[in-house]
Amino acid sequence: MVFHIEYPRTIPERRPPGHQPAAPRFSLRWKQPVGLLISDYFALQGQDLTWDEQADFFxxxxxxFGTGGPDAFERMRFTDEAGAxxxxxxxxxxDGTRHGRWERTSPFMDWFRDDARLSGERGVWRETLHVPYDRHETIYSTPNYPIGLARTPGSERVAITINGxxxxxxxxxxxxAIDSLDSPFAAMPARGIPASLGRRVKVASPLNMVSIRSGQYWEGAGNEQTADYLDNLQPKLMRGMSHLATHPDETGTLTLRVMTNLNPDGSPRSETSVHGYFLSMTLLEEWSKRHETHLDIYRHAIAMNRLHKEKREVFTWHEVFALLPGTFSEYANCHPSTGLLPWFAAA
Structure with a gap:
């Protein structure tokens, strides 16, 4: 038995009548009830960060994490739009209580909130996402590789047909099933340039903002499938991400990060993660359904799945949160384009 929540539908599903997916997909479940899911992003920011600085931060x-620490964690790195x-x-x-106790007693949080973080050439930031179970979804192309929430104990991937x-x-x-998950914003808010360097700025974001972390893993894939991913699928993926990042009014994109996953020694893995925030699920759905940059990704992925079937060696996945209001972000001595800083009222 695995834990899951379903509601009697008052809002029609989007699945076409009689739909059967062309390729198998999997979604995350846990063996015990899970009430709250927390994803906490911590980062060190600066121009020309050395590996020693990054290693010290990690x-x-x-x-x-010794007492009350997370159930799973991963390290990544990216260069943002400002070149940092x-x-x-x-x-x-x-466990929300364990997370809260860790936050209150953690020596790292004492360091993070020390005023010493407000000077010098380095910034730090944190984005804390917490959602009830019924506000998340996951999908994986294979059940074999644990990543993201799938690294947490008691989790397993089960076959689904709500895909394709x-x-x-x-x-x-x-x-x-019972909530349209609409944004309270009728349009994108005005993008600002907050005075964030040398300051600690806190941001609370709105109801139903969407967080998506998607991933691509090709470690150990054979030459043919690796070459196809690097030469064909990855360029299509990057074009799609570029369109999202450069057309916020059209797509609802607030920020988008293309990150490289890291080994413990800082060397890059054959794995990337894209993390983005979107104001509206509806705007994101319109891009995925209608825009050629997403359709290119979609068609190629489907073609490779049909060609290789269960022998597909390039693994893709994502996890999605439809956030409650007040999702909390904190930026100390960060440049004004960082994360959610440009979009929402800050104090």
């Missing part, structure tokens, strides 16, 4: 954070490098650790908790059609992402969110 070590400081990870050493604080960001060393990122994302941590997952399945436009609108399936929404249908997989249990709450979508």
């Amino acid at each position: 070590a400081r954070l990870e050493s604080s 490098q960001n060393a990122v650790l994302v941590a997952y908790w399945l 059609y436009f609108g399936a992402m929404r249908d997989r969110i249990p709450l979508s």
Whole structure:
């Protein structure tokens, strides 16, 4: 038995009548009830970050995980639109009380909130996402590789049929059966340039903002499938991400990060993660359904799945949160384009 939540539908699902997916897909379940899911992103930011600086940041954070720490975590790195490098650790908790106690007693959080973080050439930031179980969904191309929430204990991937059609992402969110998950914003808010350098700025974001972390893993794939991914699928993926990032009014994109997953020694893995925030699920769905940059990704992935079937060696996945209001982000001495800083009222 695995835990899951379903509601009697008052809102019609998007699945076409009689739909059967062309390729198998899997979604995450747990063996025990899970009430709250927490994904906490921590980062060090600066121009020309050395590996020693990144390693010290990761070590400081990870050493604080001894009591009350996360159920799983991963390290990543990316260069943002301002040219700054960001060393990122994302941590997952399945227990809100344990997360809260860790935050209150963690020596890392004392360091993070010290005024010493407000000077110098480095910034730090944190984005804390917490959602009830019924506001999330996941999908994986294979059940074999644990990543993201799938690294947490008691989790397993189960076969699903709510995939392979436009609108399936929404249908997989249990709450979508009774809630339209609309944004309270009729249009994108005005983008600002906050005075953030040398300051600690806190941001609270709106109801039903969407967080998506998607991933691509080709470690150990054979030459043929690796070449196809690097030469064909990855360029299509990057074109799609570029369109999202450069057309916020059309797509609802607030920020988008293309990150490289890291080994413990800082070397890059054959794995990337794209993490983005979107104001509206509806706008994101319109891009995925109608825009050629997403259709190129979709068609190629489907073609490769049909060609290789269960022998497909390039693994793809995502996890989605439809967030409650007040999702909390904190930026210390960060440049004004960082994350959610440009979009929402800050104090």
